[in-house]
Amino acid sequence: MSYTMDDTTQPLPPDQLRQVVETGSSEGAADALETLHSAAVEERKAALKGLRSLADDQPAVLAPLAAELAPFLTDSERSVRLSAAKLFVALAAVEPDAIVDTVDALADRLADDEEFYYVRARAAEALGYVAAAEPSVATPELLADLRIGLSFDEPEVKTKLAKAISLVALGNPRRLRHHVEDLAAHLDSDDELVRYYLTTALVAVGCEYPDGLAAAADALADRADDPDPYIRGRAAETLGLLGRSDVDSSLPGEWGRDSVKTEAAADFLDRRVEFALGGRPAAAVDGVADTEVIRETTEEIVEAITTPDGDGCPNCGLALPKNGPPFCPQCGRPF
Numbered sequence: 001m002s003y004t005m006d007d008t009t010q011p012l013p014p015d016q017l018r019q020v021v022e023t024g025s026s027e028g029a030a031d032a033l034e035t036l037h038s039a040a041v042e043e044r045k046a047a048l049k050g051l052r053s054l055a056d057d058q059p060a061v062l063a064p065l066a067a068e069l070a071p072f073l074t075d076s077e078r079s080v081r082l083s084a085a086k087l088f089v090a091l092a093a094v095e096p097d098a099i100v101d102t103v104d105a106l107a108d109r110l111a112d113d114e115e116f117y118y119v120r121a122r123a124a125e126a127l128g129y130v131a132a133a134e135p136s137v138a139t140p141e142l143l144a145d146l147r148i149g150l151s152f153d154e155p156e157v158k159t160k161l162a163k164a165i166s167l168v169a170l171g172n173p174r175r176l177r178h179h180v181e182d183l184a185a186h187l188d189s190d191d192e193l194v195r196y197y198l199t200t201a202l203v204a205v206g207c208e209y210p211d212g213l214a215a216a217a218d219a220l221a222d223r224a225d226d227p228d229p230y231i232r233g234r235a236a237e238t239l240g241l242l243g244r245s246d247v248d249s250s251l252p253g254e255w256g257r258d259s260v261k262t263e264a265a266a267d268f269l270d271r272r273v274e275f276a277l278g279g280r281p282a283a284a285v286d287g288v289a290d291t292e293v294i295r296e297t298t299e300e301i302v303e304a305i306t307t308p309d310g311d312g313c314p315n316c317g318l319a320l321p322k323n324g325p326p327f328c329p330q331c332g333r334p335f
Contacts (some may be wrong), residue, residue: 009048010035011032011035011036011038011043012035012036014045014046014049015050015265016053017047017050018047018050020032021033021054021061021065022054022058022319026065027035027130029065029068030065030068032070033065033069034068037071037075041079044072044077044080045079045083046226048084048086049083050197051069051087052083052087052090052178055087055090055095055229056090057096059091059094059095059098060095061161062091062095062098063091063095063098063099064082064098065089066088066098066099067101067102069084069087069088069098069102070105072084072087072257073085073109073119074105074108075103075128078115078116078119078332081109081115081119082116082118084120085106085109085118085119086122088102088106088122088123088126089122089125089148090124090308092125092126092127092130093129096130096132096133097133097134099126099238100130100134100137101155103127103130103137104105105110106123106130107123107127107142107145108143109123110123110124110142110145111141111145111219116241117153118143118156118157119156119158119276120149120153120157121154121155121157121159121160121161122160124157124160124163124164125147125163125164126162127164128163128166128167128168128304129166129167131164131168131171131172131175132167132168132171132295133169133171134171135171135172135174135175138168138171138172138200143168143175144181144305144319145166146161147161147163147182147183149288150172150186150189150194155191157179158189158191158194159191159193159197160187161190162186162193162194162197162198163197164199165183165197165201165305165310166197166198166200166201166204166298168199169200169201169202169204169205170200170201170291170294171297173204173207173208173209174208174209176201177205177208177209177212178203178212180202180205180212180213180214180216181271182199182213183201183202183214183216184202184215184216184218184219184220185219186198187199187216187219187220187222187223187235188219188222190232191230192227192305193266193302193305193306195226195228195231195304196228196230196231196234196301196302197234199223199231199238200294202216202220202234202236202238202296203234203238203241203289203291204291204294206241207241207289207290207291209281210242210244210245210247211245211246211247212246213239213241213242213247214239214242214247214249215241216238216242217242217247217249220235220238220239220242220249221239221252222326223235224254225254225256228305229256229260229265229266229268230265230268230269230270230301230305231271231302231305232255232256232269233265233268233269233271233272234272236251236255236272236273236275236276237272237276237288237289239251240276240277240282240288240289241289243276243286250254251276251277253277255269255273256269257269257270257273262304264304265304265317268301271285271286271287271288272285272288276291
């Protein structure tokens with residue numbers, strides 16, 4: 001299917017727009033996206049949602065259109081801006097190089113304290129993916145926005161800020177080597193994903209600059225009794241790197257290894273505690289202190305952290321959050 005502005009100036013329905021982008025020329029697709037700005041709000045949202053699924057299925061088709069999609073980040077309707085930001089996250093996760101030229105637009109969304117906080121959260125996430133592939137994107141201004149937001153932003157934004165910080169560290173740990181103390185100050189966050197992403201960022205920094213971890217030693221040692229075994233594991237891994245540096249440090253002796261419920265989590269923790277306490281080099285403990293392994297396994301670990309324990313409430317079947325109170329928030333009965 002081909003499409004040009006000469007054919008019609010009316011916006012295409014969402015399914016037809018996706019078809020034009022998927023099968024037409026880049027020029028025709030760009031023209032179709034231009035007309036989308038005059039469509040109704042719900043049509044703009046539906047069109048961007050359809051393109052987001054295309055980013056998952058055929059990112060190479062959508063990648064050349066990043067510049068044409070960027071104006072939707074400043075749409076007058078916040079729901080459209082959010083749909084656009086989610087689309088950029090999907091594209092950045094698989095084709096980060098394609099949106100390098102749009103990072104200024106994303107950074108503007110993140111820096112705008114009047115922007116809807118979910119839009120800022122998604123902008124941070126997209127920027128993190130790009131920075132992991134192209135470290136020069138992590139400018140001092142961007143790093144400042146990511147770090148400062150950890151102190152005062154909405155919980156949903158803090159999670160994405162921490163994720164972006166971990167991606168920056170995995171892309172180029174040098175960018176964060178002087179910010180270790182600032183990151184360590186948030187290792188006691190109530191949000192377990194913030195704690196996980198920040199301990200991951202510190203591991204990445206420590207792989208290249210172990211001496212630079214000294215300022216985080218106490219905060220990392222406090223994670224030895226963290227409720228989540230994956231966070232305890234990352235903390236042990238980071239302290240293990242510090243222990244192999246020229247900095248004098250002490251390690252907690254107890255890491256709650258006997259209290260882990262799943263085999264995968266127990267194995268994850270055991271190998272990192274062995275690395276920290278056993279004096280073995282990282283290469284001798286498979287997958288430990290290896291940034292490529294960290295990058296490849298982060299998503300599955302996040303899924304494990306956020307998956308509720310057990311099959312749900314024994315009374316009503318509701319999926320129960322990990323480490324929650326001993327009663328069901330739906331039926332109110334104890335378990």
